[in-house]
Amino acid sequence: MxxxxxxxxxxxxxxxxxxxxxxxxxxxxxxxxxxxxxxxxxxxxxxxxxxxxxxxxxxxxxxxxxxxxxxxxxxxxxxxxxxxxxxxxxxxxxxxxxxxxxxxxxxxxxxxxxxxxxxxxxxxxxxxxxxxxxxxxxxxxxxxxxxxxxxxxxxxxxxxxxxxxxxxxxxxxxxxxxxxxxxxxxxxxxxxxxxxxxxxLARTDTLTQLKNRSHLDDVLEQELERAHRYQHELAVLILDTDHFKTLNDNYGHLVGDQVLKELSQVLSAQIRASDILGRWGGEEFLVIAPNTDEEGAVELAEKIRIAVAEHRFTEQKLHLTVSIGCTDCLDEDTIISIVQRADNGLYQAKHDGRNCTRLGKAARAAVH
Structure with a gap:
């Protein structure tokens, strides 16, 4: 035929x-x-x-x-x-x-x-x-x-x-x-x-090929609803690169883009299959971790932070660190409240010298 x-x-x-x-x-x-x-x-x-x-x-x-x-x-x-x-x-x-x-x-x-x-x-x-x-x-x-x-x-x-x-x-x-x-x-x-x-394309970040902000909002809403309905644990991590503007100024935006691509690969290698990773905006990334409590959130954040600090990026073997804010889900949480609390933890990590993990407002301890 x-x-x-x-x-x-x-x-x-x-x-x-x-x-x-x-x-x-x-x-x-x-x-x-x-x-x-x-x-x-x-x-x-x-x-x-x-x-x-x-x-x-x-x-x-x-x-x-x-x-x-x-x-x-x-x-x-x-x-x-x-x-x-x-x-x-x-x-x-x-x-x-x-x-x-x-x-x-x-x-x-x-x-x-x-x-x-x-x-x-x-x-x-x-x-x-x-x-x-x-x-x-x-x-x-x-x-x-x-x-x-x-x-x-x-x-x-x-x-x-x-x-x-x-x-x-x-x-x-x-x-x-x-x-x-x-x-x-x-x-x-x-x-x-x-x-x-x-x-x-509508749910993917074109540079890193991770989920974009819009899709992360949808996923987080679904996971929050599931956590509230079935009383499951849920954690959210926000991480931001340290001194990324300096890297862009010194090496150019093309190198900066390559660093973000490699960073997305490093982050993807550290999370579990059930976790959801996406680009939150600019040099910020969000991790949604179902069935994860506060202690697990900190453990995951530290695993990510150490992996990034040990990695050397691009052909220039650049050193990069990240600051991470994390929190677990409360009964009354909405998308805005849980993200705000994780973002507060990120702000505290930046304030405390960067390259560290901090819990949000309800944190009982800091991790060094």
């Missing part, structure tokens, strides 16, 4: 183009390419069948005209890739040929079954409005023709040409319908993928 697909994707019928599957133009070009190939194959086969088997010389001439028109259109599309013009010309050629075919055949051999192709092609290639005008006008004209002339036609049984018409027309409708569904599925998958990417 794969080899047949590769073979089908090479040949005179292939239209080179730069479009990707998520672009509607990709599917319009692909459909025109396939329709042109099918029509060339169809008219080529029926040209000989109408001459040597069915003895329909006028239909053989119509087949030859259609084959030439499709070939000219194919050459033009390959050369100019004017999709709108080619789509209109293709629909025009098909409508004219089907009209000629029906008139010449006098409705014999169930030739009218080919009309079902017109709306499918017209809507996809021309759009809703123009597709409605073209297919509606074409079908109305043919219905009027049938009403006017059909009383003069003899009845036709199912014969070999009729079987050919019915079978090939049904295959064509099936092929076009599959093409439409595949393009719709590709478009849906593309939009779903883009939505997932946008969702990730």
């Amino acid at each position: 794969a080899g047949l697909k590769r073979l089908f994707n090479k040949g005179w019928w292939v239209i080179p183009h730069p479009f990707q599957p998520e672009d509607l133009r990709y599917w319009r070009v692909k459909l025109m390419q396939n329709i042109q190939f099918i029509l060339q194959l169809y008219t080529g086969i029926f040209f000989f069948l109408n001459i040597f088997l069915f003895d329909y010389l006028l239909m053989a001439a119509a087949d030859a005209i259609l084959f030439g028109g499709i070939l000219a259109l194919q050459i033009d599309l390959r050369k100019h890739l004017n999709i709108e013009r080619s789509a209109r010309l293709l629909i025009g050629i098909i409508v004219i040929f089907l009209g000629m075919y029906f008139v010449l055949a006098h409705g014999r051999n169930y030739s009218f079954i080919w009309f079902s192709m017109v709306p499918l092609l017209a809507f996809f290639l021309l759009g809703l409005r123009l597709g409605l005008y073209v297919s509606g006008g074409f079908l109305a004209a043919l219905v009027a023709f049938i009403i006017w002339f059909s009383p003069q036609w003899p009845s036709y049984a199912i014969n070999l040409p009729a079987v050919f018409n019915i079978a090939l027309a049904l295959v064509a409708v099936l092929t076009i319908s599959r093409h439409y569904e595949k393009s719709r599925e590709e478009a849906f998958n593309f939009l779903a993928k883009r939505n997932r990417e946008l969702e990730v």
Whole structure:
């Protein structure tokens, strides 16, 4: 199957183009390419069948005209890739040929079954409005023709040409319908993928790839609600880099950005799988630690602080320290109150000389 697909994707019928599957133009070009190939194959086969088997010389001439028109259109599309013009010309050629075919055949051999192709092609290639005008006008004209002339036609049984018409027309409708569904599925998958990417971007800090402030607010609200409902422990840590402005001034913002990226990796390596880490803003980071009491919060903060102090950042082997404020959850806590208490601990750590951990206002002890 794969080899047949590769073979089908090479040949005179292939239209080179730069479009990707998520672009509607990709599917319009692909459909025109396939329709042109099918029509060339169809008219080529029926040209000989109408001459040597069915003895329909006028239909053989119509087949030859259609084959030439499709070939000219194919050459033009390959050369100019004017999709709108080619789509209109293709629909025009098909409508004219089907009209000629029906008139010449006098409705014999169930030739009218080919009309079902017109709306499918017209809507996809021309759009809703123009597709409605073209297919509606074409079908109305043919219905009027049938009403006017059909009383003069003899009845036709199912014969070999009729079987050919019915079978090939049904295959064509099936092929076009599959093409439409595949393009719709590709478009849906593309939009779903883009939505997932946008969702990730909406909750991710672009520099560190950690959770951003907005997403941290949502997570903290959920964890607070869970802690209150089930009487679980919960701790919050806020940490800030020490003298980061001096580092930026001495080494530049690009190095500063690289330091923040490495810092996010160091922090991620120290927390537990159940903890939530994010960039709170600037050079501040927030850790939400479920099922963690005050003592556990201090222990986690110290583990982080020591790991950062021992790490050497970037190629310059820079030394960096962090100050950390932490607190556990109280029964009456809200997002504002618990973050404020952790922030008070951070302020105290800065005041006490940096590179240390301090509990918030309700702290009973300081850690050195």
